[in-house]
Amino acid sequence: MRRTPIVDALQAEEATKEIKICGWVRTRRDAKGFSFLEMNDGSCLKNLQAIVDESVPTYEIIKDVTTGAAVEVLGELVPSPGKGQKWEVRATELKLLGTADADDFPLQKKRHSDEFLRQIAHLRPRTNKYGATFRIRSEASFAIHNFYRDKGFFNVHTPILTGSDCEGAGEMFRVSTLPATGVEAPKEGSVFDNDFFGREANLTVSGQLEAELLAMGLGKVYTFGPTFRAENSNTPRHAAEFWMIEPEVAFADNEDNMDLAEEMTKYVVKHILDNCADDIELFAKFVDKELMGRLENIINEPFARVSYTEAVELLSAAKKKWEFPVEWGIDLQTEHERYLAEEHFKKPVIVYDYPKDIKAFYMRMNDDGKTVAAMDVLVPRIGELIGGSQREERMDVLLERINEMGQNPEDYWWYTDLRRFGSVPHAGFGMGFERLLMLVTGISNIRDVIPFPRTPQHIEF
RNA sequence: UCCUCGAUGGCUCAAUAGGCAGAGCGGGUGACUGUUAAUCACUAGGUUGUAGGUUCAAGUCCUACUCGAGGAGCCA
DSSP, X not given: OOOOOHHHHHTOSSOEEEEEEEEEEEEEEEETTEEEEEEEOSSSSSXXXXXXXXXXXXXXXXXXXXXXXXXXXXXXXXXXXXXXOSEEEEEEEEEEEEOOOTTTOOOOSSOOOHHHHHHTTTTGGGSXXXXXXXXXXXXXXXXXXXXXXHTTOEEOOOOSXXXXXXXXXXXXXXXXXXXXXOOOOOSSSOGGGGSTTSSOEEEOSOSHHHHHHHHHHHSEXXXXXXXXXOOOOOSTTOOSEEEEEEEXXXXXXXXXXXXXXXXXXXXXXXXXXXXXXXXXXXXXXXXXXXHHHHHHHHHHSOOEEEEHHHHHHHHHHSSOOOSSOOOTTSOOOHHHHHIIIIIISSSOEEEEEEEGGGSOTTBOBOTTSSEEEEEEEEETTTEEEEXXXXXXXXXXXXXXXXXXXXXXXXGGHHHHHTTTSSOOOEXXXXXXXXXXXXXXXXOOOGGGTSSSOOBTTBOOO
């Protein structure tokens, strides 16, 4: 007999004579001669209750059916006479699939701190909060693919291993098959001559440059994959391994880019609200009381849009004491970004046209010669959710910018080659998937929206 | 990497002014014919993060280290 997922059993239209339920025991409540078992199988937030009484042949094993144990219950799905649930299972057979010694099993019925659960990341998917988080993560991933597919984008797979050591987005992790010690460089050449690829290789920090190459053939593409940054960042918003969504669109400018970023954010938030109501309710109730208001606001209100220059004027005029100076040409600090999103506009803000000197070489130079067509989406509580730009499609300007930034154009020969053959305006951005999940769930630490977080000094599991 | 705060039973925390280390939850045992993070009774469980120092006496004061959290920088 095939097992019925609890999510399906709970939505049953009518009673069922025979049903098989498998799951982990969340709690057991004993009475004289029978027990209530609450089981969860991860298919949804809710548990299914089974009543096991002395008529069940294996009733004597009930004492080993403790919180955390895995069980298989055969029985009848009947309307529940008790309050709190529509259906329950009246057990006829009970099988203990896996015990969980009550002395050792670390998960209690009561709430645990996030810090403690992080130490037992192998068990936290069994809790309500983390089960909900990872179900939402899955649903959000699906929504993103759906969004782009509906809009005629192609999902492209850009490399994880990269030979370029200068993608311009932070420190990289080196990939090597050389022994850990005793490797010497040949007289003429580099140590990497004898390495797997014959040159230095790294884990990607962004699929953007390759996505651009694909967009120049496929038109509208996006990548959705892991990225790696070897920055020694110790904050609730940074991880060394995180997932990024990077669309890249040919024949598009920065205006189109901002429209796409806003539309995508709204789409995912709406999809989660429509499809993960139970899980979202848990977050709205126990994690962040203001979650629902903020999500409704994201869906219903247009994002604010200000140029960098306007933002600097706004911040200068604000009656606030800034810890860091506000001055045209200096990048916005966290306190400035938070003020714009949380206090001034009280909603997501897109800041565009940044000074060229604080942005990457590939961003398109504006006509003023001072700013580039960049855009950042800043959201309350999290800060930068998205960073993107229109890309420089003019060969002469691009080369000038590469040189200006002190880089070698030869390292980017394939990137600049695109500007020689049928170059067109194009634009794209990168969205941090974990930051999106923090926004959607109200969870305040990135380490709690990814199952097995990698941060400096942490790679357990 | 810098700044601030913290570390006490399995978990979450308390311990006045340096003076006998406690509670709730969880665990164990028992009670209860419908419970809902069940309830009730009893019970076990600690070298106070590590190393050193001050003191008659240190969970408490001092030094170093380790780990954790928050803020900053870097960014997604």
